[in-house]
Amino acid sequence: MSDKIRIQDDLYQAVNGEWLEKAVIPDDKPFTGGFADLDQDVEKLLMADFKAFAKGEKTTDVPAMADAIKCYQLGMDEARRNEEGAKPVLPLLEKILSMKNIADLNKISAELYLSGAFLPFQSAVETDMADATKHCFIVLGPRIILPDTTYYDPSHPAGKMLLGIFAQSCEAALAHLPLSEEERKKFVEDTLAFDALVAKSVKSQLEWAEYVKNHNPMPKVDVEKKLGAFDFDGFLHALLGEKLPDTIVVYDPRAIEEFTQYFNEETFPLFVHWCYVRTFMKATAFLSLELRSIGATYRRALMGVAKDPDLDKDVYRMISMAYSEPVGVYYGRTYFGEEAKKDVVHLVKEIIEMYKSRMKVNTFLSPETKEKAILKLSTIEIKMGYPDFVHDIYQSFAVEEGDSYYSMMCKIGRLEMLDNLSELWKDVDRTRWGMPGHMVNASYNPSMNDITFPAAILQKPFYSLQQSESENLGGIGAVIAHEVSHAFDNNGASFDEKGNLAQWWKPDDFAAFQKLTEKMIEQFDGIPFHGGVVSGKLVVSENIADNGGMACSLAIMHQIKNPDFQAYFKNWARVWCQKAKEQYIQMLLQNDVHSPAVLRANMMPRNFSEWYEAFDVKETDQMYIPPEKRIVIW
Secondary structure, X not given: OOOXXXXXXXXHHHHHHHHHHHOOOOOOOOEEOOHXXXXXXXXXXXXXXXXXXXXXXXXXXXXXXXXXXXXXXXXXXXXXXXXXXXXXXXXXXXXXXXXXXXXXHHHHHHHHHHOOOOOXXXXXXXXXXXXXXXXXXXXEOOOOOOOOHHHHOOOOXXXXXXXXXXXHHHHHHHOOOXXXXXXXXXXXXXXXXXXXXXXXXXXXXXXXXXHHHHOOEEEHXXXXXXXXXXXXXXXXXXXXXXXXXXXXXXXXHHHHHOHHHHOOOOXXXXXXXXXXXXXXXXXHHHOOHHHHHHHOHHHHHHHOOOOOOOHHHHXXXXXXXXXXXXXXXXXXXXXXXXXXXXXXXXXXXXXXXXXXXXXXXXXXXXXXXXXXXXXXXXXXXXXXXXXXXXXXXXHHOOOOOOOOHHHHHHHHHHHHHHHHHHOOOOOOOOOOOOOOOOOOOOEEEOOOOEEEEEHHHOOOOOOOOOOOHHHHHHHHHHHHHHHHHHHHOOOHHHEOOOOOEOOOOOHHHHHHHHHHHHHHHHHHOOOEEOOEEOOOOOOHHHHHHHXXXXXXXXXXXXXXXXXXXXXHHHHXXXXXXXXXXXXXXXXXXXXXXOOOXXXXXXXXXXXXXXXXXXXXXXXXXXXXXXXXXXXXXO
């Protein structure tokens, strides 16, 4: 607690101010505090275990963990990686450079896709929003270099600078390939030129935030026409076999509508160089240590990071993502207590029951809509801690003699893509987790109508058996209720209890909800922050969830013995404590659907009477807003 700032004026600074003054951001990270500190602790723990496994000092019976350690050892083989340099990726780059026209691309497009090369569009198999038991094939525009389309505006303070850094790092990396200086410059110029064309057509982060608008089914024949000379039918046959879907779901309609404007025979030379450069830059993470560092130059500039993580940390991070499920299961089985799991599962059920009670007395919903909302709450599946088993796909990630770090990571990528494609005609597997057990996070999946709480987040300050019930409700309780609230945010509200995109609301009820959504947008929109302003529309879904999370957890506070509302709000502020590099703050401000951490801590309590009562907040205090401006949706 800070003795310099009154809690009634700034909850976040009063609780976290002393820590913020002393906290040091690690050189290899863009921020510290809250989630980051927990993540760092989990990382240290598992890195020590990886080293012990590699030395034969520890063993585990978790499937695929042995291969994860072998792959880790490949990444740690500094001498071999440096000796190989860029050689492992040369065959793929030569294949890309051999293309002279679109007809050449059509012959090898599927192979390039499975090799992880960049194509003029992205595609995958996803859960069908219209029928959450089935899958669909989706397409969208290609990835752009900068974090968002807004960065390409000439007035953007960082866009031009970041592209310059990207270009310099590309030229430095390309110097390790058999290209002349003139060729290197040309390749990079063409890469930036093609990227600029694409950026005019793809969605912005603000548009992606409304993910219900991703569902745009289109006949396959129509998609084929929009992709011009690209042989989409041949691409699908090569990936899927004889049986093809009649319908494609277009996630980014504008990019597909304007596809031939950025991809045609005239722009094809630009595309080839763009594909070559971007594929190579992605590969640098798994090549020599010099290339690894060059390839990370742009990321360091984007996030304000001073240095790359040490080799063992970098390789651990890569392997823990590639083998995410087995690593998460290992972490959960080894470090997650059953007593804590039972306690938090009980809390989740209590929160869902409280949500039902609040729905029954809701003032803007009709009885019919309330009934369906309660049904949705009753069918939410709880995924707590870590999965019960490791899926078979990880058994195929076997390290074989002769594999290099690069070839192994490519193999894993290919196997994951093949596994994803094989799902197209299968029913959706509801046992899959969206997050592994060692991830410090939580989520709600609208298509599954499930909430996931990995074991790693169930620690202080979010949760502890040693913390008071009030503190836990201000931490994990509010987070749990936040995730439940996503079932009824501006996106989740469009999905029914089975996870299907459906109109289950009475029209007048939905109109009333949209009015409250607009008020939530207004409450945050335009708040000055680090030289920019908050976009209320970008962050509205997470703010609705924060609002619902606080409303529900505060309601439970009134039912416990000896509730300490001051402890609740203090721990709420502690959870969002964060110190970050300026570049990282700017990037999140324009791209993240979450409000800045300090605003999450300070804005939401003002909507609730418990805040004013707990600290005797008066009109003259900075954290006061008049009752008519307070918003409680759920």
